[in-house]
Amino acid sequence: MSLSENQMHAVSGILTVVLSVALFVPAVFLTKKAEAHKPILSDDMESIEASVAYKKSPKKQPQKKIRAPDPVVKPEGVSHDDKKKPLEPKPDEPKPKKPDDVKDPFAAAGHHDNPDDPAGKPTEEPGDFNGNEFGWASETKGHPYFQKFAQDIHDNFNFPSISQANTNPVGCFHLSADGKIVDTTIKEHSDSADLDRAASDAIDAVKKLRNATPVPVPTELLGAINRWICFRFNPNVGH
Amino acid sequence: MDMLPVQSQRWSLVSLALCALATPALADEPQGGVLINVYGATRGLYPIATPTAPEGDATAKEIAQVESFDMSVAGVFKVLDPQSFLADLRGEGLEIVPQKWQDVGAYGVLKYKASGDSIEFRLYEVSKGAKPVLTKTYPRKGQDGSTRTITHRWCNEVVKYYTGEPGFFGSKIAFTAKGKGTSAIYAMDFDGANAYSVSHNDSTNILPAWSPNGGQIAYTSFMRDNPDLYVGPAGGGRPKRLSAQRGMNTGASWSPDGRQLALTLSRDGNPEIYIINAADGAIVRRLTNDKAIDTSPAWSPDGGTIAFVSDRFGGPQIFVVPASGGAAKQVSFNGSYNTTPTWSPKSGKHVIAYTTRDSGTYDIVTIDLDSNQMTRITQNQGQNEEPAFSPNGRVIAFARIGVGIFLANADGSGSATKVWSGNATGVDWGPAPSN
Numbered sequence: 001m002s003l004s005e006n007q008m009h010a011v012s013g014i015l016t017v018v019l020s021v022a023l024f025v026p027a028v029f030l031t032k033k034a035e036a037h038k039p040i041l042s043d044d045m046e047s048i049e050a051s052v053a054y055k056k057s058p059k060k061q062p063q064k065k066i067r068a069p070d071p072v073v074k075p076e077g078v079s080h081d082d083k084k085k086p087l088e089p090k091p092d093e094p095k096p097k098k099p100d101d102v103k104d105p106f107a108a109a110g111h112h113d114n115p116d117d118p119a120g121k122p123t124e125e126p127g128d129f130n131g132n133e134f135g136w137a138s139e140t141k142g143h144p145y146f147q148k149f150a151q152d153i154h155d156n157f158n159f160p161s162i163s164q165a166n167t168n169p170v171g172c173f174h175l176s177a178d179g180k181i182v183d184t185t186i187k188e189h190s191d192s193a194d195l196d197r198a199a200s201d202a203i204d205a206v207k208k209l210r211n212a213t214p215v216p217v218p219t220e221l222l223g224a225i226n227r228w229i230c231f232r233f234n235p236n237v238g239h
Numbered sequence: 240m241d242m243l244p245v246q247s248q249r250w251s252l253v254s255l256a257l258c259a260l261a262t263p264a265l266a267d268e269p270q271g272g273v274l275i276n277v278y279g280a281t282r283g284l285y286p287i288a289t290p291t292a293p294e295g296d297a298t299a300k301e302i303a304q305v306e307s308f309d310m311s312v313a314g315v316f317k318v319l320d321p322q323s324f325l326a327d328l329r330g331e332g333l334e335i336v337p338q339k340w341q342d343v344g345a346y347g348v349l350k351y352k353a354s355g356d357s358i359e360f361r362l363y364e365v366s367k368g369a370k371p372v373l374t375k376t377y378p379r380k381g382q383d384g385s386t387r388t389i390t391h392r393w394c395n396e397v398v399k400y401y402t403g404e405p406g407f408f409g410s411k412i413a414f415t416a417k418g419k420g421t422s423a424i425y426a427m428d429f430d431g432a433n434a435y436s437v438s439h440n441d442s443t444n445i446l447p448a449w450s451p452n453g454g455q456i457a458y459t460s461f462m463r464d465n466p467d468l469y470v471g472p473a474g475g476g477r478p479k480r481l482s483a484q485r486g487m488n489t490g491a492s493w494s495p496d497g498r499q500l501a502l503t504l505s506r507d508g509n510p511e512i513y514i515i516n517a518a519d520g521a522i523v524r525r526l527t528n529d530k531a532i533d534t535s536p537a538w539s540p541d542g543g544t545i546a547f548v549s550d551r552f553g554g555p556q557i558f559v560v561p562a563s564g565g566a567a568k569q570v571s572f573n574g575s576y577n578t579t580p581t582w583s584p585k586s587g588k589h590v591i592a593y594t595t596r597d598s599g600t601y602d603i604v605t606i607d608l609d610s611n612q613m614t615r616i617t618q619n620q621g622q623n624e625e626p627a628f629s630p631n632g633r634v635i636a637f638a639r640i641g642v643g644i645f646l647a648n649a650d651g652s653g654s655a656t657k658v659w660s661g662n663a664t665g666v667d668w669g670p671a672p673s674n
């Protein structure tokens with residue numbers, strides 16, 4: 001037996017009405033019963049947001065709100081300079097290979113790990129600038145050995161107060177492993193003959209001082225003895 | 240020794256920095272390398288050599304002596320000991336062999352050659368080679384043709400070459416020379432030479448003050464029993480009584496234009512600061528009106544301010560007041576006794592030198608009114624008082640009680656040089672000479 005389309009619509013309509021009545025009547029009945037058992041709010045309770053109640057605390061004078069300050073959280077990679085951009089996260093990718101045309105400053109000269117080896121002649125090939133042609137590897141920066149070296153230079157750097165200079169000379173030393181000064185040179189001249197003279201005098205004085213009481217180059221700095229160790233002579237205070 | 244190519248622009252990639260006292264500090268990490276910066280040289284006097292010409296006669300020795308003294312008190316030079324010289328002076332003549340002078344630490348060398356009718360001078364900067372950087376020839380004739388005068392003029396040129404300021408060599412200093420029961424006004428060359436009496440009387444004469452053009456000296460004299468103010472020719476002629484108010488007429492200070500003088504008058508019983516006309520002594524205005532003692536006025540070089548001493552808040556202290564009148568402001572606060580203010584003539588600066596009492600001794604100090612920076616000029620060297628600036632402000636003359644008159648660098652460096660022996664006070668330095 002099969003129902004026609006009209007018969008199917010009629011049956012589904014009847015079933016919908018019956019189902020609705022079956023759901024509505026119990027709902028109305030239960031609601032009325034629930035209202036009949038509604039609890040009475042006591043005097044010391046107050047209603048908030050219709051559904052949450054709590055015990056009312058005794059009334060007090062207005063109190064000052066005490067609250068611990070929010071902890072200062074320094075976001076990682078952000079400096080105190082508001083305008084400074086945060087550091088870029090380190091990429092997970094491996095570092096790109098060094099281009100072939102960038103020279104390794106120590107590759108040609110080789111490291112002098114043996115302090116008994118002679119220092120040899122300083123490298124004077126100009127090459128591409130990478131900062132190492134006058135000095136040493138970046139891991140040596142701030143080494144106490146060079147700080148003391150700079151202190152010796154400062155102690156012997158005398159410049160007449162009436163003399164003026166707008167640019168600063170650069171003077172360099174070539175050390176041997178035992179700390180003696182093998183050679184010196186002025187790599188860069190200033191616009192003041194007096195300042196160049198002051199730098200030259202300081203270099204001579206330090207050479208005399210350090211050759212009289214040489215301080216051996218520390219093992220970790222031996223790579224620097226094949227290079228010029230350079231100082232910029234700025235007579236003015238400050239940076 | 241071969242030189243590497245200069246790569247000054249690339250050297251800006253500096254990573255290691257040392258501060259002024261060579262306290263090591265790291266700069267930003269450069270790309271690829273490091274270089275050490277050394278900041279802050281020891282700034283000292285300019286080493287200069289003043290060798291005696293090889294002729295070695297009296298004139299040559301006098302020139303070398305004057306050069307050496309002038310350079311030593313100029314406030315910027317260190318004169319090298321001639322005993323250390325390595326150069327062959329006879330072989331060099333008016334020239335120099337730079338290396339010989341560099342070897343003895345000289346930065347500058349003065350050479351000269353005197354003939355019957357002129358003196359030729361040369362200045363060399365050793366680092367610039369064998370070519371002189373300054374050459375002057377002076378004729379030896381007339382009143383200004385003396386060896387001393389010519390050499391002073393040359394030294395002024397040397398100071399001007401290095402500092403851009405005129406030198407004070409050839410200027411004069413006036414002072415009060417104390418005798419038994421009297422005191423006289425004297426003037427002399429700044430180096431103590433050619434001292435002469437200005438006051439020419441047997442009374443008590445005190446507190447000389449040069450007029451701005453150097454032609455007159457004002458001073459207080461008791462020659463008519465009352466301490467009146469007189470103005471006379473700097474050369475020592477008959478003075479004119481300019482102010483004879485009842486009571487004190489003391490401590491005159493000329494205005495920069497020479498038309499007025501500030502001084503202390505006690506015509507109303509209490510010492511106060513007044514301004515009078517330089518022409519007739521008429522009172523222009525009264526600057527102070529306080530029950531305390533106000534005295535020792537000093538007119539600022541810009542003409543706008545007058546410094547003076549007052550004990551209105553207890554002990555004597557230095558105050559300043561507008562020359563046109565107004566409220567006084569205390570500027571000295573060290574100790575309980577500060578007197579005899581005088582202004583530095585340096586343009587744009589507001590520096591006062593004065594006498595201060597420190598642990599029972601009197602010393603000279605300066606204070607920069609703009610920064611309140613104080614500089615001590617004397618310490619543990621007798622009783623010092625009455626400072627006076629040189630015309631270019633680089634040197635201070637003062638009296639050491641019972642000893643004489645001294646010159647010291649106004650920046651507090653070096654030691655004082657005695658230029659006059661005797662019991663002196665009331666020092667005042669005249670204007671710069673016309674070169």
